[in-house]
């Protein structure tokens with residue numbers, strides 16, 4: 001295995017708070033040395049001895065690779081949309097070194113064999129692929145999958161993403177079973193009984209367009225229910241279940257999460273870049289959001305919300321209620337999206353625009369510290385998903401940690417052009433959108449997997 | 453001749469939303485309507501002689517379909533109907549593919565009715581052809597708004613040279629199932645642009661407060677009689693019994709609150725113009741005396757529909773410049 005010297009960059013390591021110039025030497029897939037120095041070059045001789053490749057990082061930030069807790073890779077079964085190979089190529093192009101694969105594949109990833117298939121090196125992944133298999137058999141919401149066996153095979157949590165675990169009793173059992181393994185249940189919070197036939201956010205825009213809307217309560221009521229279940233379980237057992245709420249999009253759900261956290265319950269949550277980048281006005285055709293009327297590239301679930309909800313999401317990121325940023329990367333083929341709005345599948349791609357959109361919105365437009373934004377995408381997902389405990393020393397730039405690193409030019413302002421994508425699909429609302437911060441190198445396990 | 457690319461932007465002759473046509477554009481369209489109506493048949497049929505128009509109806513509608521079809525034939529065009537009742541709409545074929553197929557078969561304009569809101573946008577983008585929206589989901593019915601406008605201008609004695617004050621001081625009360633009505637949406641977008649006040653009237657279930665946002669100059673009044681007293685036009689919408697069944701209202705209650713009947717009309721709006729896009733459910737949203745009385749313009753609406761649709765087809769196939 002080769003050695004690489006990342007020379008002349010500024011290292012940001014959110015875990016330690018380090019934010020200074022340093023040379024970083026990688027060897028055999030781990031970080032061998034981080035040399036904070038005012039004058040680059042102290043590791044040069046050492047690196048030369050080892051025959052290390054030198055990557056010039058002058059003017060760039062060297063940070064832990066992004067860990068995306070919510071990614072659809074579509075394999076097995078829907079390889080016309082994406083494969084594990086193309087999805088992870090898209091990931092590294094966006095600085096993402098670890099993805100957490102969702103189980104709504106065909107068939108649903110609900111067995112050890114399927115989990116092993118997803119994690120297999122034969123799928124030629126460019127990034128680390130971790131997985132959350134289904135919480136219930138076939139994600140049908142009934143019988144729990146075999147949590148112990150799946151955990152043994154590498155599951156880092158359980159989810160029926162794409163749909164909720166709706167029945168109270170089933171969700172309670174899921175939380176208990178996962179708690180026994182100290183793993184989270186990751187919930188797609190949507191009371192589907194309140195969203196039948198709905199294809200966007202409920203409100204004036206939906207009325208104007210003649211589309212049925214999803215009320216915000218469809219999300220918040222499930223979050224509130226799940227929090228009640230956590231309390232019940234803590235009261236009745238010695239267990240401390242971990243609820244992770246996926247792609248939160250409403251102020252009401254975030255208020256419930258904020259409150260639960262203040263009462264000491266183990267709840268974490270994620271927000272997706274598109275939910276802080278766009279509003280439901282985009283679906284009416286909005287030049288400012290570069291959308292056309294009934295533009296299916298703006299159709300996802302949860303849907304784009306009103307300005308007030310978007311502002312509540314941003315506020316919750318800024319005040320720390322939101323733990324992590326995750327994309328919900330959900331590729332769909334052109335012919336699948338090129339249909340009537342109500343018939344189009346939900347979901348958009350996001351791996352290549354996560355960093356650029358998050359930095360632009362949170363850092364540039366809302367003054368959030370660079371270290372804090374990066375923490376939401378790197379160290380926080382590692383910590384909140386318990387990855388070090390599970391054997392993945394990712395999300396930090398420190399001696400001994402996995403050499404999963406991204407190098408990016410933080411000052412680069414650019415425009416995303418979907419024609420350059422490495423994903424198999426092009427269903428993004430960010431085509432033509434302004435981005436801040438451009439990835440130059442992405443290294444996974446000490447190997448360069450992406451070069452701009 | 454090369455076919456327009458699948459990504460071509462919408463054809464300027466399309467009418468997918470009432471937003472797509474300016475006041476000047478409507479003024480020209482109404483003038484064209486007058487000219488076409490005045491022409492003798494043998495002259496009229498020359499305009500679109502040999503042109504091909506496809507009617508793509510995923511949702512049945514005798515009235516709108518016949519109106520468009522006769523309008524096309526009146527101008528000499530050939531028409532073909534593709535409906536969900538015929539076997540022509542291949543099972544599971546996408547709207548994109550159906551549109552492209554119709555184009556390849558020589559269709560030069562497609563009239564689309566769909567139960568999906570926004571479907572005309574998909575078809576217009578896919579084919580690059582002029583697409584006329586004959587009603588999409590719960591969204592819009594722009595040709596209906598134009599025929600309603602011509603009816604109102606005629607009966608209220610207003611100028612067809614439209615300006616933002618053409619209908620200043622006039623109040624149009626639209627009553628009934630606003631929630632599901634594309635007629636209500638198209639009219640509520642168009643009429644305020646001419647200075648009219650639009651009052652939506654109906655119970656909350658059928659007339660939600662989100663409707664207010666559709667346009668400036670739109671208000672909601674729950675009390676039908678209070679609304680009627682302000683009305684220059686009382687536009688009634690069809691109530692589908694099956695919709696009432698799912699909601700928190702019953703027919704008797706609806707009739708008591710919102711039916712336009714002879715007594716109400718005489719007591720509260722003895723001069724208002726009575727309109728209805730049809731088909732009517734007599735005895736539910738409107739009684740026969742109101743529907744057939746001297747204040748009613750319902751039959752004229754149908755005639756205006758045919759006339760306005762001739763002009764829309766002329767605009768779609770011969771261009772704005774020639775229109």
Ligand SMILES: [Zn+2]
Nearest residue numbers: 161162188246
């Ligand atoms: Zn989801």
